[in-house]
Amino acid sequence: MTTTTEPAVTTSQERQSRNPPGTEATKAMGGPGAQALRRRRRADALFSYAALTPAFIILLGFTVLPFLLSAWRSVRNPAGEFTSANYERMLNDGVFHQVISNQLVYTAVTVPATIAISLFLAVLGTKVVRGRSLARVSFLAPAVLPIVAAGTIWVYFYQPNFGVLNGIARAIGLSGVNWLGTSDTALGAMMVVAVWQQAGLFVIFYLAALLTQDPQLREAARVEGTRAWTFFRRVTWPLLMPTTLFIGVIATANSFKQVDLVFVMTQGGPSDSTNLMLYYVWQTAFGQFRQEYSAAITVMLVIILLLIAIAQIRLLDKRIHYR
Amino acid sequence: MSTVQLRGMRKSFPSRSGEVEVLKGIDVTVEDGEFLAILGPSGCGKSTLLRLISGLELATGGSVSIDGTDVTGTAPEKRQLAMVFQNYALFPHLNVQENILFGLKSRGADKQLRSERLTEAAGLLGLDELLERKPSELSGGQRQRVALGRALVSGQRLVLMDEPLSNLDAKLRAEMRVELKRIQRRIGLTIIYVTHDQVEAMTMADRVLMMSEGRVEQLAAPEEIYSTPATTTVGRFIGSPPMNIVDIPADSDLAYLLPGEFRDTGATLGVRPESVELHSAGQPVPGHRVYLAEATVLVNELLGADRIISTTLADDAAPTTGRRITARLEPGRKIAVEEPVSLSASPADLHWYSRNDGTRMNLAALQAA
Ligand SMILES: Nc1ncnc2c1ncn2[C@@H]1O[C@H](COP(=O)(O)OP(=O)(O)O)[C@@H](O)[C@H]1O
Ligand SMILES: [Mg+2]
Numbered sequence: 001m002t003t004t005t006e007p008a009v010t011t012s013q014e015r016q017s018r019n020p021p022g023t024e025a026t027k028a029m030g031g032p033g034a035q036a037l038r039r040r041r042r043a044d045a046l047f048s049y050a051a052l053t054p055a056f057i058i059l060l061g062f063t064v065l066p067f068l069l070s071a072w073r074s075v076r077n078p079a080g081e082f083t084s085a086n087y088e089r090m091l092n093d094g095v096f097h098q099v100i101s102n103q104l105v106y107t108a109v110t111v112p113a114t115i116a117i118s119l120f121l122a123v124l125g126t127k128v129v130r131g132r133s134l135a136r137v138s139f140l141a142p143a144v145l146p147i148v149a150a151g152t153i154w155v156y157f158y159q160p161n162f163g164v165l166n167g168i169a170r171a172i173g174l175s176g177v178n179w180l181g182t183s184d185t186a187l188g189a190m191m192v193v194a195v196w197q198q199a200g201l202f203v204i205f206y207l208a209a210l211l212t213q214d215p216q217l218r219e220a221a222r223v224e225g226t227r228a229w230t231f232f233r234r235v236t237w238p239l240l241m242p243t244t245l246f247i248g249v250i251a252t253a254n255s256f257k258q259v260d261l262v263f264v265m266t267q268g269g270p271s272d273s274t275n276l277m278l279y280y281v282w283q284t285a286f287g288q289f290r291q292e293y294s295a296a297i298t299v300m301l302v303i304i305l306l307l308i309a310i311a312q313i314r315l316l317d318k319r320i321h322y323r
Numbered sequence: 324m325s326t327v328q329l330r331g332m333r334k335s336f337p338s339r340s341g342e343v344e345v346l347k348g349i350d351v352t353v354e355d356g357e358f359l360a361i362l363g364p365s366g367c368g369k370s371t372l373l374r375l376i377s378g379l380e381l382a383t384g385g386s387v388s389i390d391g392t393d394v395t396g397t398a399p400e401k402r403q404l405a406m407v408f409q410n411y412a413l414f415p416h417l418n419v420q421e422n423i424l425f426g427l428k429s430r431g432a433d434k435q436l437r438s439e440r441l442t443e444a445a446g447l448l449g450l451d452e453l454l455e456r457k458p459s460e461l462s463g464g465q466r467q468r469v470a471l472g473r474a475l476v477s478g479q480r481l482v483l484m485d486e487p488l489s490n491l492d493a494k495l496r497a498e499m500r501v502e503l504k505r506i507q508r509r510i511g512l513t514i515i516y517v518t519h520d521q522v523e524a525m526t527m528a529d530r531v532l533m534m535s536e537g538r539v540e541q542l543a544a545p546e547e548i549y550s551t552p553a554t555t556t557v558g559r560f561i562g563s564p565p566m567n568i569v570d571i572p573a574d575s576d577l578a579y580l581l582p583g584e585f586r587d588t589g590a591t592l593g594v595r596p597e598s599v600e601l602h603s604a605g606q607p608v609p610g611h612r613v614y615l616a617e618a619t620v621l622v623n624e625l626l627g628a629d630r631i632i633s634t635t636l637a638d639d640a641a642p643t644t645g646r647r648i649t650a651r652l653e654p655g656r657k658i659a660v661e662e663p664v665s666l667s668a669s670p671a672d673l674h675w676y677s678r679n680d681g682t683r684m685n686l687a688a689l690q691a692a
Contacts, residue, residue, distance in 0.1 A: 221429070223377060223378075223379070223399045223405065224429055224430070226400075226426065230429055238416045
């Protein structure tokens with residue numbers, strides 16, 4: 001079930017192993033020095049392959065193989081014939097359409113929100129002078145909490161009768177909302193928890209990136225009369241792009257892998273308003289025992305993730321090379 | 324017009340053990356169109372002083388005026404100055420043109436002004452071919468020019484520079500010194516230039532402000548700094564090799580060198596290596612020269628146009644401290660290591676300093692001679 005990010009890993013490993021460094025150049029050379037160099041290069045390459053072998057085995061055994069089995073299963077009917085019935089079913093499955101739309105909303109909101117909030121907190125964090133380590137620990141706290149625990153805490157916050165949120169709402173004279181029990185608010189409430197849960201970790205990444213930026217850049221710009229916001233927009237933000245893209249990749253993967261919060265908080269309800277792809281895969285396989293259909297959805301999920309991974313790697317390659 | 328007046332500038336930084344006073348009262352007036360070098364060893368507070376002038380740091384005491392206006396508490400962008408940093412402070416993701424125009428754009432200068440200034444600066448600095456390049460595609464010297472270009476397009480007449488050439492190799496540094504001086508004259512810039520390199524200060528500056536431990540040691544033209552160092556610290560810092568400094572207490576065996584006024588107190592003698600002459604041991608020194616001491620040759624180094632001889636004063640001079648004396652001679656001189664020699668100097672080349680605080684003491688008698 002946690003195999004969904006693996007396609008990205010596969011591609012990057014293939015990219016590395018495809019070109020053992022400098023093979024062309026060494027072949028063109030002669031002489032004993034070049035020979036020794038070639039020998040050393042070959043030894044280095046062998047060592048690299050040897051070191052990567054366990055990873056390859058695990059990747060093959062636990063990721064590629066199950067995926068191929070799923071793909072195989074999704075195109076066979078119980079009688080053992082090839083069929084596209086499972087894929088046709090998707091076209092008419094209203095719940096599946098709901099799930100896809102939930103998933104797109106969930107990804108499209110949580111990824112930018114996570115980036116914005118963690119960047120904002122990191123910028124605040126660089127300005128903190130006293131209690132710096134306390135601030136960092138408190139940023140990180142939600143991220144080290146198990147997601148299940150985080151979800152449970154927030155279920156109490158959202159609880160309609162004695163929950164903290166409605167308590168506050170009533171105290172200031174508003175009527176409470178059944179946050180997780182209403183289709184309109186349930187997905188939003190869950191996204192808040194997801195962002196809260198993962199932003200802390202990314203704050204640390206942004207903080208690290210911000211602290212490596214040369215403070216003289218800001219000073220030079222100050223002398224030139226650049227306002228703080230202009231400087232952020234034209235210098236800080238572009239220089240953070242590699243970090244932002246990295247965080248974007250991880251947050252996107254997280255959004256497609258999200259299943260823990262659904263289990264703890266809503267079980268996909270009410271009326272499938274919080275049902276996400278991975279949860280639906282589980283539901284069809286183990287809740288409804290439609291394993292072939294579940295396999296077909298898994299294949300779809302992997303294909304979507306592959307496309308996203310390829311797009312993001314392209315983007316990464318293009319945007320990072322300014323140094 | 325760009326003049327700068329510093330009055331009693333003080334700066335303390337908080338530290339674990341209370342406050343550390345980095346600048347202990349600096350007074351200087353920089354004239355319009357002047358090139359002032361702030362020279363001193365690492366950590367003496369040069370950068371801090373420059374940052375106080377720029378407004379990036381605020382003073383603990385004293386005042387800064389630019390063009391007669393008190394700007395002690397004013398923000399950097401309102402101070403009418405430009406600054407060049409040691410690490411160039413170029414934006415790595417912007418190309419040369421964008422880097423140079425960054426400040427003008429921030430201040431909302433119109434397009435025509437921007438392109439005029441760019442053309443002018445690029446022409447002056449030879450950057451025309453490089454405008455599309457990123458800083459990572461430039462050599463150190465080219466980056467330095469871009470940083471300079473940024474300061475020039477700002478149109479400010481006062482430019483502060485913090486060790487702008489220290490990241491360049493020796494040859495490029497020499498070229499940039501000439502270039503910088505040329506541009507300064509041409510535009511009539513007032514430049515305050517921080518450096519720990521005496522060559523930069525001596526070759527470019529109209530006046531040198533020599534600092535040590537947060538105080539002004541001497542403020543004078545380069546020739547004067549060299550010919551009459553105001554303190555032993557200045558003498559030790561400037562010149563290569565630096566001035567020989569020998570402490571002579573009143574009861575020491577070198578006391579015969581002391582002029583009449585200092586017979587009772589003792590004094591510190593300073594003598595530049597090129598003023599020291601070597602003679603064969605035991606031979607009388609020529610009448611117009613002063614005999615200094617017996618010594619033994621320790622090291623003999625040929626540096627192209629000069630020969631540097633390090634000697635150690637002979638053992639019977641043991642109680643005198645500062646026992647090494649270096650001499651700079653013509654390269655053709657043949658001198659063996661371990662050779663005993665006697666040292667002499669012309670009386671006008673002897674500098675006398677107080678033994679208490681190292682300040683210069685001028686002798687009426689010597690002046691006349
Ligand atoms: N922001 C600061 N906080 C504390 N101490 C500082 C700060 N800036 C400089 N100093 C101290 O002030 C002294 C002078 O520093 P600086 O002006 O950078 O010297 P220089 O440029 O002459 O090498 C140094 O001892 C340095 O440690
Ligand atoms: Mg400095």
